[in-house]
Amino acid sequence: MKILVTGGAGFIGSAVVRRAIADGHAVVNLDALTYAACLDSVASVADHPAYAFEHADIRDRAALDRIFAAHAPDAVLHLAAESHVDRSIDGPGEFIDTNVRGTFTLLEAARAYWERAGRPGAFRFHHVSTDEVYGSLGAEGQFTEATPYDPRSPYAASKAASDHLVRAWGETYGLPVVLTNCSNNYGPFHFPEKLIPVVILRALAGQPIPIYGAGENVRDWLYVEDHAEALLEVLQRGRLGRSYNIGGENEARNIDLVRMLCAILDDRRPEGAPHDRLISFVADRPGHDARYAIDPTRIRTELGWRPSVTLEQGLARTVDWYLANEDWWRPLLARPGVGARLGLAGATAGQGA
Known part of the structure; x- marks a missing residue:
C-alpha cells in the first residue's frame, strides 16, 4: 500500500512513517515543516526507496492536487495539525485555519483524486483526532465513540470541527473515511514543549519542573509506537465510516507521572537526585480538563489491538531515548516559544473543571 501521511515530520506522524516503512508500505510524507516538525525524526528512513517527502501545506489546494497526481496514493493518513493547547489559547486563529480549513482542503483534494480514479473501493481517508474533543470527565467513566463532543479549548474545538467535516464528506460524498481519537501520546521524538519531555529536559538541566495547579489532572498515556501500530491497523482493517478510540489503558495524575519520571532519572542520573526537589x-x-480516559473496547474487539507497553516501561524507554539523543532535542530548544510559559491569554476567563 502507498500511504500519503500528512504531518509525517511531527511526533506521531514520524512514528507512523517509520512503522509503515518497516511494515513494507510505501510512504509519501507531506509536511509544511512548521515549528514543531523535525525531518531528523524520519532520518532513519529518508533514503529508503519506498519513502518520498513533499514539502507542502494542507491548505494549498494546488500543491495537494499535484501531489495526489504525482504519487497516486492508495490511502491518506491525516495527522497534520496544530496540536499544542497552550499555543491555541494564545493564538486560536492558526488552529482554526490549519485544523479546519486545512482538513477541508485536504478532503476536497482527496475527493477529487478519488473520483477521477473511478471511486476505487479500496481507497481510505483516515483522519487522526484526539480525546480532547469529548471534553472532561469526573472521577469515574471513560470516553466511548458515542460520547457527545464537548471541546473546552480552541485546539479541541478545531479538532472537533475537523472530525465533523470528515464524517460529513463520508456521508455526503461517499468518501471512504475512518476516524480515530487517541489519548495523550508520549515516547521518542516528542517535541520538547509537551509535559513529558519538559520534565525530562528540565530535570537534566537542574531547572524547576512546572506542574499546573496541584497536578491532579488525569490523563491516559499511550506510547507513540503502539499508537502508530494501531493507526495502521485501523487504516487497513477499520470499518468505513467508523471511529475508533485508541487509548493506552494507563491512567495517571500529572503529579504521579512527574514523580515516576523523576524516580527513573534518579536511577539513570543519580548525581542530580532527588529530581523531584525541582x-x-x-x-x-485556563479551562484545564480534569480527566481524560479512553474506553478501547471497540478497537480491541473488532481489530484485536491493544497497547503492548505499560506506562512504567514506556517512561523508562522514553527517558533512555532522551538521554541518548541530545543531538536531536538540543537544537529544538531554541525554537520560538519552547521553554516559555504559554497559554495565559485566557487566564482572566476563569478555570475549567
Missing part, C-alpha cells in the same frame, strides 16, 4: 506548582491552564 517540582514547582504554577498557576493552572
Whole structure:
C-alpha cells in the first residue's frame, strides 16, 4: 500500500512513517515543516526507496492536487495539525485555519483524486483526532465513540470541527473515511514543549519542573509506537465510516507521572537526585480538563489491538531515548516559544473543571 501521511515530520506522524516503512508500505510524507516538525525524526528512513517527502501545506489546494497526481496514493493518513493547547489559547486563529480549513482542503483534494480514479473501493481517508474533543470527565467513566463532543479549548474545538467535516464528506460524498481519537501520546521524538519531555529536559538541566495547579489532572498515556501500530491497523482493517478510540489503558495524575519520571532519572542520573526537589506548582491552564480516559473496547474487539507497553516501561524507554539523543532535542530548544510559559491569554476567563 502507498500511504500519503500528512504531518509525517511531527511526533506521531514520524512514528507512523517509520512503522509503515518497516511494515513494507510505501510512504509519501507531506509536511509544511512548521515549528514543531523535525525531518531528523524520519532520518532513519529518508533514503529508503519506498519513502518520498513533499514539502507542502494542507491548505494549498494546488500543491495537494499535484501531489495526489504525482504519487497516486492508495490511502491518506491525516495527522497534520496544530496540536499544542497552550499555543491555541494564545493564538486560536492558526488552529482554526490549519485544523479546519486545512482538513477541508485536504478532503476536497482527496475527493477529487478519488473520483477521477473511478471511486476505487479500496481507497481510505483516515483522519487522526484526539480525546480532547469529548471534553472532561469526573472521577469515574471513560470516553466511548458515542460520547457527545464537548471541546473546552480552541485546539479541541478545531479538532472537533475537523472530525465533523470528515464524517460529513463520508456521508455526503461517499468518501471512504475512518476516524480515530487517541489519548495523550508520549515516547521518542516528542517535541520538547509537551509535559513529558519538559520534565525530562528540565530535570537534566537542574531547572524547576512546572506542574499546573496541584497536578491532579488525569490523563491516559499511550506510547507513540503502539499508537502508530494501531493507526495502521485501523487504516487497513477499520470499518468505513467508523471511529475508533485508541487509548493506552494507563491512567495517571500529572503529579504521579512527574514523580515516576523523576524516580527513573534518579536511577539513570543519580548525581542530580532527588529530581523531584525541582517540582514547582504554577498557576493552572485556563479551562484545564480534569480527566481524560479512553474506553478501547471497540478497537480491541473488532481489530484485536491493544497497547503492548505499560506506562512504567514506556517512561523508562522514553527517558533512555532522551538521554541518548541530545543531538536531536538540543537544537529544538531554541525554537520560538519552547521553554516559555504559554497559554495565559485566557487566564482572566476563569478555570475549567
